[in-house]
Amino acid sequence: MPSMAHEVLVDLFKTRPSLAAELLVEALGVPLPPYSGARLTSIDLTEIQPAEYRADLVVVLLDGDAPIWVLIVEVQLGIDPRKRYSWPDYTMGARAAHRCQVGLLVVAPDPHVAAWCAAPIETGIPGFVLRPPVLGREEVPVVTDAVEAARRPELAVLSALAHGSSEQGATIAAAVLPVIRELEEDRARFYCDLVLNSLNVAARRALEVIMKGYEYQSDFAKKYVALGRQEGRQEGRQEGERAILLRQLRARFGELPDAAVARVEGAESAALERWAERVLSAETLAEALDEPS
Template identity: 45%
Template sequence: MPSLEHESLAMLFQNRPSLAAEILHNALKVDVPDYKRARVETGDLTEWNPAEFRADAVVVFEAVAPVLAVVVEIQLRRDKGKRWRWPVYLAGLRARTRCPAILLVICTDAGIADWCAEPIDLGHPDWTLTPLVLKPEAVPVVTDAAEAVRDPELAVLSTVTHGAAYDRARMFHALLSAVAALEDVDRAELYIDIVLRALPGTPATELEAMMKSDASPYKSDLARRNYARGAAEAKVEAILTVLEVRGVPVPSEARERITACTDVAQIEAWLKRAAITRTVNALFD
């Protein structure tokens, strides 16, 4: 069963597929073809039964057609089985996408990284797979707030890897600036949780203290958005309550439309109409 840290790191690539290209090009100096978009592909690389092959994340870069496919594996411990499965991942993905395929392994431990980087002899003459491994020392140290805002997933990976370093105060400030800028509050909280779980005791305590500081961009911005979100949710509940008390039927489709709305101005308009409307359709007019 994959650990929470394992799943959390894989999620960074699922949330930001282009992170794979940034690491390949900037950290590992691998040429990445020009592409127009990056998309997450299913991690299921099974081609026959009963064996099942599932990668942690698969990213496909496309121009007009796929130009590069990347298998991203989060490796936090030695697993001899991976040395048999990784070649299958690449072969299956290459056959499915009809483009070159690369294996990118992410490690937070230097010893595990060295083990993952060992060449895999596939038996056929001159056929050897050498995994591309992002070792801890190759992970960029993100201490610039503007850079972190542009690439919050890289800021999370940087803090998880280097968060116990001596210059962590600047790194933490950059991370908090990045998560504060995210519009998705749940995503921001998830990224903070990932980092706090990964950091050892003292750095984690320092980050928590920084988060509670009135000067923290995370505290001020996230508190404001949490308040706005809570106020909007309360008004949505008020709309449904008013309609129920007045005996106005609310079909499931209408209820879903009301509860899914995040436009505060629209919610307020519906709340005013709920007091006088006779049908839910009139609420939306």
């Protein structure tokens, strides 16, 4: 079953059908013919094969109404040897279906997975060696310009996902967050979550400094920022409760196993309060954390 991270990346390319072609040219240097538009088409690449083949995304580049290039987009978060057989099949199936040239873009954020994806695929047919163009984390453009973020918000969000925890994370977020407010509310909320969750603590603090004094104009943005501040205060209280409880547990039972620390760090207020009441009277750690004996 596809993971949330997989679906998020697919959604960005689906929302802006031309994004894959733009990245092939701009980030990977793959030449494409001039085109006037891009549209999504069926992801079902099954022809006469007994197996069912479905790519993550299939985009057709158009010259007017005529297809001139079909581009298959695959998001790859792990190593899957089956893809070395299905990717050549995807490309030839799409070429036959659309009667035009075909391309492949593999999106692989993890460097180890990206290196595996980029290895040439020998098909056994002389001269037919598939060398998948791979968009790794480092190849994703760093978008810090607000004008560019406004022109291609999906690229700016992808940039935040790739580089949000780096030194440039706050600058990327500062460029894209004001743009997001102009999108329809559900997508704006979704993109806001993606961008903010991509930042590490240092980038979040830097973003607060960059955005200090910035006034959001839309009703949605004001509501979202207010909600974020409220959630931030609540999360801050919970972090304090977790830290205090961990100190109490260590004082009572000594060094804690990793599983117990993870359980406390992932707990919500109700559980934290319950465990805090038990920590002084419980005879064992398991009893304090109401674990089955």
